[in-house]
Each structure stands twice: as C-alpha cells, then as structure tokens.
Amino acid sequence: SYELTQPPSVSVSPGQTARITCSGDALPKQSAYWYQQKTGQAPVLIIYKDTERPSGIPERISGSSSGTIVTLTISGVQAEDEADYYCQSTDSSGSYWVFGGGTKLTVL
Amino acid sequence: QVQLVQSGAEVKKPGASVKVSCKASGYTFTNYYIHWLRQSPGQGLEWMAIINPSGGSTRYAQKFQGRVAMTRDTSTSTVYMDLSSLRSEDTAVYYCARGGTSGFDFWGQGTLVTVSS
Numbered sequence: 001s002y003e004l005t006q007p008p009s010v011s012v013s014p015g016q017t018a019r020i021t022c023s024g025d026a027l028p029k030q031s032a033y034w035y036q037q038k039t040g041q042a043p044v045l046i047i048y049k050d051t052e053r054p055s056g057i058p059e060r061i062s063g064s065s066s067g068t069i070v071t072l073t074i075s076g077v078q079a080e081d082e083a084d085y086y087c088q089s090t091d092s093s094g095s096y097w098v099f100g101g102g103t104k105l106t107v108l
Numbered sequence: 109q110v111q112l113v114q115s116g117a118e119v120k121k122p123g124a125s126v127k128v129s130c131k132a133s134g135y136t137f138t139n140y141y142i143h144w145l146r147q148s149p150g151q152g153l154e155w156m157a158i159i160n161p162s163g164g165s166t167r168y169a170q171k172f173q174g175r176v177a178m179t180r181d182t183s184t185s186t187v188y189m190d191l192s193s194l195r196s197e198d199t200a201v202y203y204c205a206r207g208g209t210s211g212f213d214f215w216g217q218g219t220l221v222t223v224s225s
Contacts, residue, residue, distance in 0.1 A: 033211035
C-alpha cells in the first residue's frame with residue numbers, strides 16, 4: 001500500500017524556521033495537503049494543493065513541492081506552533097487517501 | 109458557517125458494532141464528499157472511507173473492507189459510519205471530515221469509541 005514518510009520530530013527555537021518534509025512516490029502526480037493538530041483537538045487544514053493557504057492561515061506558513069518531496073515551512077516559529085503536523089495525499093490513481101505518520105514540532 | 113457535529117462517545121464490547129453519525133450544516137450537503145478517519149491513542153491519522161452524499165456511492169480503505177459501511181440521509185444532512193466486529197485495536201477517536209479538491213477543510217469534533225470487555 002502507498003505510504004507517505006515524515007520525520008517523527010522537528011525542534012526549533014522561537015523565531016527560527018521549521019521545515020517538515022514528506023516523501024511519497026506519487027507526489028509528483030498527486031497534490032499534497034498539510035494539517036496541524038494540537039493536543040486534544042481535531043486537525044486543521046493549513047496547506048492545500050501543495051502550496052495554497054486557506055483563509056485565516058498566516059503567511060509565515062507555506063508549502064512547496066519538488067519531485068517526490070513536499071515541504072511545510074513555518075517561518076518565525078512561535079510557541080503556538082507547537083503541534084503535530086500531518087501531510088496527506090492520495091495514491092497514484094487518486095482513489096485512496098493516505099496520511100504521513102506525523103511530525104511533532106517542538107518549540108524549544 | 110460550516111459545521112460537522114458528531115454523535116457522542118461509545119463503549120462497546122469486542123465483537124459488537126458501532127454506528128457514529130455526522131450531521132452537516134452551513135452548506136449544500138450534496139455538493140461535498142464526506143470522509144471518515146480515525147486516530148488511535150497516541151497514533152497518527154488513518155483514512156477509512158468516503159461517501160458521495162449526492163448518489164450515496166462509497167469507497168473503503170482495503171483494511172476496513174467488509175467491516176465498515178457508510179450511509180447518508182439527505183433529509184437530515186447526516187452521514188453514518190457503521191463499524192462491525194469490533195476489537196480492542198478499534199479503540200480510537202473517529203472523525204468525519206468534508207472533502208474536496210481543497211482537502212479536508214472542515215472536521216467534526218471527533219467521537220471516542222472504546223472497545224473493551
């Protein structure tokens with residue numbers, strides 16, 4: 001079955017830039033999405049179609065794509081950004097939805 | 109405003125079935141697919157199933173084939189997820205989410221299903 005691979009954890013100091021990667025063989029063909037989940041809450045969509053931001057998501061959150069890797073970048077990290085981040089896409093046929101294992105962002 | 113409101117927590121015994129509901133409001137129900145996802149304690153998100161509220165067609169993750177069924181009631185804008193033959197590994201928070209080309213843009217609040225003897 002298709003898999004998306006994320007690092008389990010990323011740590012940065014406040015004000016620095018956090019980058020979280022997600023790799024998958026079908027990513028050149030299928031769009032990627034990113035979700036932020038804080039403890040005890042439902043996930044929130046923060047990036048769609050690789051690079052687009054839903055309304056209300058700050059500009060310091062951005063997405064990029066290069067081949068089989070997509071990257072979530074959070075600039076000027078703040079304490080409130082501490083959360084789990086999940087990438088999501090579909091298999092090459094677009095028929096089944098898949099999530100990465102999640103990355104815990106720790107703000108030091 | 110768009111809202112997905114799920115039914116309350118459930119406690120079930122192994123081998124039983126559970127039915128979780130998800131009531132949509134604030135948009136045209138038949139214009140967007142609804143997905144079910146789950147999150148086991150301390151684990152990541154897992155996609156389970158999708159339903160087209162317009163025609164009722166469904167698709168299920170291979171892992172859940174034969175055990176899960178999604179239905180909808182267009183008169184009440186509600187989607188249901190039935191999971192049968194429950195085992196302890198099915199203990200999780202179950203989410204419904206509205207899906208489209210913009211991703212899972214709205215989520216229910218989650219329903220905790222506990223499977224325990």
